Amino acid sequence: MLELSILGFLAEQPLHGYELKERIKALSGHVRPVSDGALYPAITRLTKAGLLDQRTEPGASAAPRRILSLTEEGRAELLERLRHPKPVEISDQVRFNTVLSFLRHLPDRREQAAVLRRRLEFLDAPSSFFYRDGEPVRAEEAGDLFRQGMLRVARATGAAERAWLTEAIEVLDPADGAQSN
Template sequence: MLELSILGFLAEEPLHGYELKERIKALSGHVRPVSDGALYPAINRLVAAGSLEQRTEDGVSAAPRRVLSLTEKGREDLLERLRHPRQQDVTDHVRFNTVLAFLHRLPDRREQAAVLRRRLVFLETPASFFYRDGQPVRAEEAGGLFRQGMLRIARATGEAERAWLREAIELLSRADPGDSPATAR
């Protein structure tokens, strides 16, 4: 997801490493911190793969800084990652939010809707934090105030997300294919 975030933010505009790190932290750093030890090797991998270009420019009152920008290969890589997110990128809430943050970059509404459908199918599969005899435990069946709270919050969040996904899929499905994806955002 770190590489997807890098590609996604650089699709918006060229950035230097610190600015990029701050944007990634704002997106998911409150849940999954971004360390320099993870960010800069990921940037270097993307540069080596030809997905990013880097140039040096003078710093305002500091040493020169490295500015990163997306290459055409990087744009193609971003679109491919958005078209075909890995299963864990669909099932993990934080990872899926990262996909959502950049999904508008896909030019085809059908492809956008297909990604949302994958998430909806996952959310419609009965699940729980707790199981009894192989079956998910519902909030009303959970022992204790705190487990009930976990399950009730998860149920409410899941209901809200499923409702939004259905609305978004419907909007993307009925929109005129000639419209730009921005009108469906």
């Protein structure tokens, strides 16, 4: 997700490493902090792969700054990653939020809707944090105030997300939304 965040933010504008780190930290740092030890090697990998370009500009104080920008190959890679997120990028809430943050860069609304449909299908599958005899445990069956709370909050959050996804898919691909209702 770090590489997707780098590509996504640089699709919006060229940035130097510190600015890029601050944007990534704002997006997911409270859940998954980004360290220099992860960010700069990722930037190096993407640059060596021809997905990023670097140029040096005079710094605001004394030290020169390396400005990163997305190459055409980098833009194509970003679009490919957005079109075809990995299963974990659909199932994991933080990773899906990263995909969602940059999904507007996909130019085809039907492709955007297809990604949202995958998330909706995932959310519609029965699941729980807890299982009994191979079946998901519902909040009413948890038998524990705290687990009950987890399950009730997850149910409410999931219902709100499913409602938004359904509305967004209808906006992005009205003909398909009418067919699936």
